[in-house]
Amino acid sequence: MAVRSKDKAKKQRPYDYWDRVFAGIALVIIAAAWIVGGILQRQEAPECQLSVFEEATECRPIGNDMYEAVRVEENGTETVVGWGSFGEATGYGGPLQVFVGVKPDGQLAGVKVIKNKETQTYFRRLEQDAFFEQFQGMAANASFQLDADVDAVTRATVSSQAVADAAQEASYRVAERQLDMAVTREVEPIKFGTPEIVLIALYVAGYIGHRRGFKYKKHFRWATMIVGLVVLGFMYNQPLTIGIINSFMLGFWPNWRTNIYWYLLLGGIFFVVTAQSKNPYCSWFCPFGACQEVLGAIGGARYMGPKAGRGREVLKWTQRGLALTAIVLALIFRNPGATSYEIFGNLFAFNGAPLQWVVLGIILVLSLFVRRPWCNYLCPLDPTVDIINSSRRWITRGIRSVS
Amino acid sequence: MLKEPRRKYMDIVFVTIISICLVLMLGYQVVNVMALQKEATPTPTPRPFATAYQGIPEVGEETFRPTPTPEVSPTPSETPFLE
Numbered sequence: 001m002a003v004r005s006k007d008k009a010k011k012q013r014p015y016d017y018w019d020r021v022f023a024g025i026a027l028v029i030i031a032a033a034w035i036v037g038g039i040l041q042r043q044e045a046p047e048c049q050l051s052v053f054e055e056a057t058e059c060r061p062i063g064n065d066m067y068e069a070v071r072v073e074e075n076g077t078e079t080v081v082g083w084g085s086f087g088e089a090t091g092y093g094g095p096l097q098v099f100v101g102v103k104p105d106g107q108l109a110g111v112k113v114i115k116n117k118e119t120q121t122y123f124r125r126l127e128q129d130a131f132f133e134q135f136q137g138m139a140a141n142a143s144f145q146l147d148a149d150v151d152a153v154t155r156a157t158v159s160s161q162a163v164a165d166a167a168q169e170a171s172y173r174v175a176e177r178q179l180d181m182a183v184t185r186e187v188e189p190i191k192f193g194t195p196e197i198v199l200i201a202l203y204v205a206g207y208i209g210h211r212r213g214f215k216y217k218k219h220f221r222w223a224t225m226i227v228g229l230v231v232l233g234f235m236y237n238q239p240l241t242i243g244i245i246n247s248f249m250l251g252f253w254p255n256w257r258t259n260i261y262w263y264l265l266l267g268g269i270f271f272v273v274t275a276q277s278k279n280p281y282c283s284w285f286c287p288f289g290a291c292q293e294v295l296g297a298i299g300g301a302r303y304m305g306p307k308a309g310r311g312r313e314v315l316k317w318t319q320r321g322l323a324l325t326a327i328v329l330a331l332i333f334r335n336p337g338a339t340s341y342e343i344f345g346n347l348f349a350f351n352g353a354p355l356q357w358v359v360l361g362i363i364l365v366l367s368l369f370v371r372r373p374w375c376n377y378l379c380p381l382d383p384t385v386d387i388i389n390s391s392r393r394w395i396t397r398g399i400r401s402v403s
Numbered sequence: 404m405l406k407e408p409r410r411k412y413m414d415i416v417f418v419t420i421i422s423i424c425l426v427l428m429l430g431y432q433v434v435n436v437m438a439l440q441k442e443a444t445p446t447p448t449p450r451p452f453a454t455a456y457q458g459i460p461e462v463g464e465e466t467f468r469p470t471p472t473p474e475v476s477p478t479p480s481e482t483p484f485l486e
Binding site for chain 2: 303306341362373378
C-alpha cells in the first residue's frame with residue numbers, strides 16, 4: 001500500500017511541477033506586460049470638441065482645463081457661445097473621458113465621449129438608445145444622478161454611470177468658474193440592491209455547501225446554480241469575466257459607492273481562493289456554468305473529454321495559453337475588455353461579436369453531450385484561479401520552510 | 404461507460420470542435436487588438452475650414468490674431484469638377 005502511494009506521488013510530481021512552472025512563468029510574463037503597457041501608454045493632450053457647440057466656429061483653451069467656444073462673424077467680431085471642459089470617471093472597462101459644453105445661459109450644449117475602454121457592443125447601446133442626447137438642455141448644476149436626471153441604459157448601467165459622473169465633473173467646473181452658478185456636490189448614494197444581496201447569499205451558500213459531509217450538497221448546489229443563472233445571468237448580466245480581473249490589475253477600479261457588486265464579486269473570489277483554496281463561484285453559481293449543467297441534465301451529458309494522455313494535456317495547455325494571451329494583451333494595450341472573449345454577454349444580454357455567437361452555438365449544443373465544455377476547455381477564469389492557487393501554495397510552502 | 408473504439412472516435416471529434424473554438428476565440432482577440440491599434444494610430448485630419456478661418460481684416464483693424472494654420476489642400480473628391 002505504501003509502495004503504491006509512493007508510486008502515485010512520483011507520477012503526480014511532474015504534473016504539479018509543470019503547474020508551478022506555468023504559474024511562475026505566467027506571473028513573470030504578466031508583470032512584464034504590465035510594465036511594457038505602462039511604457040507604451042501615450043498621454044495625449046485633449047482637444048476641444050467644436051462639434052458639441054452648434055454655432056461655434058472656434059474653440060480655444062483659456063487655461064485651468066477650460067475652453068471657450070466662439071462664433072467669429074465675417075467682419076471679425078467674436079461672440080462667446082459657450083465653455084467646455086473635460087471630465088473623467090471609471091467605466092466597466094477603465095477610464096472614460098468626456099467633453100462637456102455649456103452655453104452662456106447655463107444649459108448643457110452637449111456631451112461627447114473622447115476616450116473609452118468599454119466593451120464596444122455595450123457602448124454602442126448608449127449611442128443607439130440616445131443616451132447622450134438627454135444631456136442637452138440640462139442645467140449645468142443639475143445632480144446628474146442616474147434614474148433622476150439621467151436615464152440609464154438597461155444592461156449598460158456601469159457605462160451609463162461613468163458617463164454621468166464624468167459629465168458632472170466637467171459641467172460643475174464650467175458652472176462654478178465661468179457662470180458663478182451654485183453647485184451642490186451630493187454624495188453619491190450607496191448602491192446596494194438585489195444583485196449584491198443575492199451575490200453575498202450565494203457566496204455563503206457556496207461556503208457552506210463546499211464543506212465535507214454536507215447532507216444536502218447536491219440539492220443545495222442545484223438551487224444555487226439556478227439562482228445564479230436567473231439572477232446573476234438573465235436578470236442582471238453580471239457574471240465574472242477576465243475583463244474584471246484585467247481592470248483590477250490595471251488599477252481601473254470603479255467608484256465603490258455605485259459598484260459594490262464589482263468589489264464583492266472580485267473580493268469574494270480572491271478571498272475564498274486564497275484563504276480556502278476553493279473556488280465556489282465556478283462550480284456553485286457561475287450563471288454560464290449553470291446553463292451548461294442544465295443543458296447537460298437535459299441531454300444526459302456524461303462525456304468529459306479525453307480522459308488522459310496527449311489530447312487532454314494539449315487542451316489544458318491551450319486553454320491556459322488563451323487565457324494568458326487575453327491577460328497579456330489587455331495589459332499591454334491598457335484595455336481590459338478588448339480581449340475578454342467570454343460569450344456570456346451573448347447569452348444573457350443578446351450582445352456580442354459574430355465570432356462569439358458561433359462559439360456560443362457550438363458550446364450550447366456541445367453541453368447537451370459533454371459536461372461543462374466551456375468551463376473545462378475554454379474559460380479563462382479556470383487557469384487564472386490555477387495561477388492564484390499555485391502562487392498561494394508556493395508562498396505558503398516558502399513561509400513554512402522559513403519558519 | 405463508452406466502449407474503447409467509440410471513446411477514441413469521440414475524443415477526436417471533441418478535440419477538433421474545441422480546437423475550432425480555441426482558434427475562433429484567439430481570432431476574436433487578434434481582431435479586437437488590431438482594431439485597437441488602428442484606432443491608436445494618429446491619422447492626420449484636416450482642420451475644418453471654420454476653425455482655420457480668421458475673418459477678413461477691415462481697414463484699420465488691429466491685425467493681431469493667433470497664428471493661422473496652413474490651409475489644407477482639398478482632397479481629390481473635394482476638388483470641384485472643371486469643365
